[in-house]
Amino acid sequence: MKKFYVxxxxxxxxxxxxxxxxQGMGSKQAEEVALxxxxxxxxxxVEDGIYYGEANTTFVKVKVNVEVNNHKIVKIELLxxxxxxxxxxxxxxxxxxxxxxxxxxxxxxxTSSSIVIRYAVAEALKKGVKxxxx
Numbered sequence: 374m375k376k377f378y379v380x381x382x383x384x385x386x387x388x389x390x391x392x393x394x395x396q397g398m399g400s401k402q403a404e405e406v407a408l409x410x411x412x413x414x415x416x417x418x419v420e421d422g423i424y425y426g427e428a429n430t431t432f433v434k435v436k437v438n439v440e441v442n443n444h445k446i447v448k449i450e451l452l453x454x455x456x457x458x459x460x461x462x463x464x465x466x467x468x469x470x471x472x473x474x475x476x477x478x479x480x481x482x483x484t485s486s487s488i489v490i491r492y493a494v495a496e497a498l499k500k501g502v503k504x505x506x507x
Contacts, residue, residue: 401431402430402431402432402433402485403485405430405431406430406433406484406485406488406489409428409430409488409489409492411475411476411488411491411492411495412495412499413474413475413476414474414475414495414498414499414502416441416444416445416446416473416474416498417444418502418503419441419444419498419501419502419503420441420501420502420503421441421442421443421501422440422441422501423438423439423440423441424438424439424440424441424497424498424500424501425437425438425439425497425500426439426493426494426495426496426497426498426499426500427453427493427496428489428490428492428493428496429489430485430489432455432456432457432485433454433455433456433457433459433485433486433489434453434454434455434489435451435453435454435455435486435489435490435492435493436451436452436453436454436493437449437450437451437452437490437493437494437497438450438452438497439494439497439498439501441498441501445473446469446470446473446474446494446498447470448470449466449469449470449494451463451466451490454486454490456483456486457486458482458483459480459483459485459486459487460483460486461480461482461483461486462479462480462483462484462485462486462487462489462490463486463490464480465477465478465479465480465487465490465491466490466494469491469494475491475494475495475498477491479491
């Protein structure tokens with residue numbers, strides 16, 4: 374019986390340690406997402422083309438190709454979305470295409486994934502912005 378209590382105690386300690394590690398990673402994820410500033414992109418300055426963007430945080434990794442034609446987002450191809458429980462955030466893609474902007478509401482319950490997807494798209498669009506050198 375004593376071995377049972379020792380085993381149960383050890384399992385409880387292990388569970389508590391795992392809980393603390395997960396909590397720490399969750400805090401790190403929240404901090405990383407908070408640092409992602411999604412700059413609005415004026416599509417009038419984005420040239421036609423297909424642009425690659427990506428964004429990575431502790432739990433969410435996103436890679437996209439964004440196609441622009443005549444100053445409109447015509448297609449966003451999600452190349453990779455490692456998301457944990459944030460798969461529903463992928464619906465922001467249709468909203469960005471529909472509204473021709475990265476400034477769309479995040480998906481409730483998948484806020485982190487929504488922000489990371491929107492950030493990756495904004496990073497892609499920045500690559501198509503006309504400069505004086507283009």
